Amino acid sequence: MIAYHFPPLAGSSGIQRTLRFAQHLPAAGWEPLVLTIDPRAYERTSPDLDAEVPAGLVIRRAFAFNAARQLSLCGWYLGALARPDRWMTWQFDAVRVGMQIVRESKPDVIWSTYPIATAHLIGQRLHAKTGLPWVADFRDPMAQDGYPADPKTWVMFKQIEENALRMATRNIFTTPGAAREYAERYPEHAAGIRVIENGYDEDSFAAVEDEAAALGPLQPGRLTVLHSGIVYPSERDPTQLMEALGQLKRAGIVDASRLRVRFRAAVHDELLRGLAHRFNAADMIEFEPPIGYRQALLEMMRADGLLVLQATNCNKQIPAKIYEYLRARRPLLVLTDPLGDTAQTLRVAGVRQIARLESSGEIAALLKAFIAEPLQHASLLPTESAVHGASREGRTREFAAVLQEATEATST
Numbered sequence: 001m002i003a004y005h006f007p008p009l010a011g012s013s014g015i016q017r018t019l020r021f022a023q024h025l026p027a028a029g030w031e032p033l034v035l036t037i038d039p040r041a042y043e044r045t046s047p048d049l050d051a052e053v054p055a056g057l058v059i060r061r062a063f064a065f066n067a068a069r070q071l072s073l074c075g076w077y078l079g080a081l082a083r084p085d086r087w088m089t090w091q092f093d094a095v096r097v098g099m100q101i102v103r104e105s106k107p108d109v110i111w112s113t114y115p116i117a118t119a120h121l122i123g124q125r126l127h128a129k130t131g132l133p134w135v136a137d138f139r140d141p142m143a144q145d146g147y148p149a150d151p152k153t154w155v156m157f158k159q160i161e162e163n164a165l166r167m168a169t170r171n172i173f174t175t176p177g178a179a180r181e182y183a184e185r186y187p188e189h190a191a192g193i194r195v196i197e198n199g200y201d202e203d204s205f206a207a208v209e210d211e212a213a214a215l216g217p218l219q220p221g222r223l224t225v226l227h228s229g230i231v232y233p234s235e236r237d238p239t240q241l242m243e244a245l246g247q248l249k250r251a252g253i254v255d256a257s258r259l260r261v262r263f264r265a266a267v268h269d270e271l272l273r274g275l276a277h278r279f280n281a282a283d284m285i286e287f288e289p290p291i292g293y294r295q296a297l298l299e300m301m302r303a304d305g306l307l308v309l310q311a312t313n314c315n316k317q318i319p320a321k322i323y324e325y326l327r328a329r330r331p332l333l334v335l336t337d338p339l340g341d342t343a344q345t346l347r348v349a350g351v352r353q354i355a356r357l358e359s360s361g362e363i364a365a366l367l368k369a370f371i372a373e374p375l376q377h378a379s380l381l382p383t384e385s386a387v388h389g390a391s392r393e394g395r396t397r398e399f400a401a402v403l404q405e406a407t408e409a410t411s412t
Helices: 015-028 047-052 090-105 118-130 151-167 176-185 187-192 202-215 239-250 269-278 293-302 321-328 341-348 360-372 384-389 392-411
Strands: 033-037 058-062 110-113 134-139 170-173 193-195 223-228 259-264 285-288 305-310 332-336
Touching (some): 015 047, 033 090, 058 090, 110 118, 118 134, 134 151, 170 392, 176 187, 176 341, 187 193, 239 360, 305 321, 305 341, 321 341
Parallel strands (some): 134 170, 170 193, 223 259, 305 332
16 A cells, blocks of 8 residues: 555545555455655654554555755755655655565555555556556546646646556546546546545544533534635635625624634635635634644534535545544535535535535525524434445445455456
8 A cells, every 4th residue: 555645644634545444454354565655754743643553554664855845945946856746756765665565475456545646656666567456546636627737747647647547457536526537538448447435434433422422512602613624725715705704794694702613724824814804704713723633523523513615626526524524413514516526425415505615695695594503404414324324444345345356357
């Protein structure tokens, strides 16, 4: 399992996919071997998830530089050192370490996972050297219109995805829209494309459920709507949300004594703060720093509502946080394109009211209805069947089936 996102990396929900697969694969008949990066290349580390790593799991770490931190001079570094990403140096030692793993453990299949594109370069090279079947986990689309913005990086992304679709025995995406896009883009390889969505870890939620019930709401006496995670300026543009809050405040429908919108680990706090002041909603906005995974789940379960932001330019993507939101069983305030995969997934899950992210009027109407009856709003709650169907344990069984397909396809 070739993955950049793995403990002790902090601040990314992307860790959960590899970590939970590694936890549950043995029950599905597979022994995972993890090839990841030296922690010194991470932006930030935390021991928060160390206890979640299965005892006895084989983990090998390959040396790499983070170009922005370790290969820069006064904040500047060569563009070539950040293509396809800032950890491109990882591939050199990782192939060496990967070959050691192959010689020592004789694995049946190689799996690499994006969004760090260098992982796919490592998977491709190990596949070429060993002949082992390769499963490429894309999660989201790579080369898109206007992304990556740097033309040279875009060309590299395009080449990496072309090689993966051509060489990998199976290619996995996390959303139906992304899978359809790649089946249309590479029709000759469509038969090898699979969808395995993200999910939530039941044991992690069960561990904090009693505490959440005992503590009660985050701020008794007023509603707290929580957005947990990064707010991207384009992909999760909060402008119309801030305008809607300002509209409701001017109409006397809501004020800071009745409603707070909390952004946890949003990263772009200055952007949010500027928009909040612009629309006279600053007194209703809270900015909180990153916290540990367990505490983040606890906060979700105590919030009065959970906020989803997903722009139209991400219609073929679903935020990984969505599945944890489902398990938290709190009302979901969904701001996204009704035609996108995020909206479709949540409608299937039972969430019937959705506002477009670019419409302050629709957002204001959704917030007004939520404020009027926050706990009785069944149209904002997921169904129990949807919650149970999104567990990581179930996703791992799907993953094991794809691994089996890959080994059988290669052997025949």
